[in-house]
Amino acid sequence: MKKLFATILAGAVAVCGIAALGACKEENTLVIGYTLYAPMNYKDESGKLIGFDTEFAEKVCAELGYTPKFQLIDWEQKISELESKKIDLIWNGMTITDELKENIAVSAPYLENKQVVVMKLEDKDKYTDVASVGAAASIAVESGSAGEATVTDNGYTSKLNKMTAQSDCLLEVKTGSSEVAIIDYTMAKSMTGAGTDYADLTYADVGYAEEEYGIGMRKEDADLLKQINELIAKYQKDGTLDGLVKKYLV
Numbered sequence: 141m142k143k144l145f146a147t148i149l150a151g152a153v154a155v156c157g158i159a160a161l162g163a164c165k166e167e168n169t170l171v172i173g174y175t176l177y178a179p180m181n182y183k184d185e186s187g188k189l190i191g192f193d194t195e196f197a198e199k200v201c202a203e204l205g206y207t208p209k210f211q212l213i214d215w216e217q218k219i220s221e222l223e224s225k226k227i228d229l230i231w232n233g234m235t236i237t238d239e240l241k242e243n244i245a246v247s248a249p250y251l252e253n254k255q256v257v258v259m260k261l262e263d264k265d266k267y268t269d270v271a272s273v274g275a276a277a278s279i280a281v282e283s284g285s286a287g288e289a290t291v292t293d294n295g296y297t298s299k300l301n302k303m304t305a306q307s308d309c310l311l312e313v314k315t316g317s318s319e320v321a322i323i324d325y326t327m328a329k330s331m332t333g334a335g336t337d338y339a340d341l342t343y344a345d346v347g348y349a350e351e352e353y354g355i356g357m358r359k360e361d362a363d364l365l366k367q368i369n370e371l372i373a374k375y376q377k378d379g380t381l382d383g384l385v386k387k388y389l390v
Contacts, residue, residue: 170206172197173213173227175282175305179330179388180233181210192326192388196250197231199380200371204364214304216284219243222358230356233324235286245359248369249352250381255290256328256343258313258321267320269346270294280309280318287322290348307331310338322348326389 174181180193189210201208213221218230222244235253236246257267267273274296281287283302287309291300301318303309309321310331328343330336357364375381 168206169209170201170229171209171211171227172229172231173211173218173221174232175213175215177233177306177324177327179326181231192251192384193231193233195387196375196381196384197229199375200368203371204367215282216304218284218356222356225358228357228361233326233353234356235324235351236354237286237289240354240356244356245361245365247355247357247365248372249354250372250376251326251353251385253286253351253353254325254345255287255322255348255351256325256345258310258323258328258332258341258343259319260313261340261342263320264342264344267344267346270348273320273322273346274298276319278318278320280312280321282306282309282323286324286351290322294348310341313341314338329389 174193176182177191179191181189181191184190194210197208197210211227213227215232218234219240221227222230230244233251233253234240234246236249240246257273259267267276273279274294276296276298278299278301279291279296280301280303281291282305285306287306288300288302291298298319301312303312306323306327309318309323310327312318313321325343325345332338332341332343355368357368372381
């Protein structure tokens, strides 16, 4: 009996070793932390999760032999969710910052982005540069996001309305609860203007610094980081990422 138990235990250790992750993965699954954020991760009319990052993650997992499991998270808690091993990857239009790189491993960049200002159409001539945005009475941002960092970096003293998701920022502006919102260009382009649920909203690029998206994981998962970086380089060369841009962002 002892010999049989030892054999089973050894087999389990071997399976975990293949994954090279902080915790033994059930059925070789990678849990991907995301928020609902078009066009990166969102649901179609049938309720299926789709989007640039959804499809990107599915392709990477398939190539590496993992089954992706998408887990909705509170974006402000993304690092603690990762460190507590409730998720294995942060993959949801995550802006690469020095602060993030101090705490977690971050992949090579795979997509460019910037922060833009969302406003009502009637205010499109009111907010045209960095200084004018600072004069807004209230600004909506996603808590823990690059938008919130932009407010801090520019020294805005406006009332800050922190939301749990970027999409909530759009509703804030639509209802007049916030005068403007600072969110990712990718979302603003996809979710505002004619043909969207926010046809009465528009956005402006006022000159905030350009950003890059990356994938977050635990520092101990060095092998996984190497594998994902290799696939990012491959997809940049073979047109896979350009295809996703054309499908979801153009």
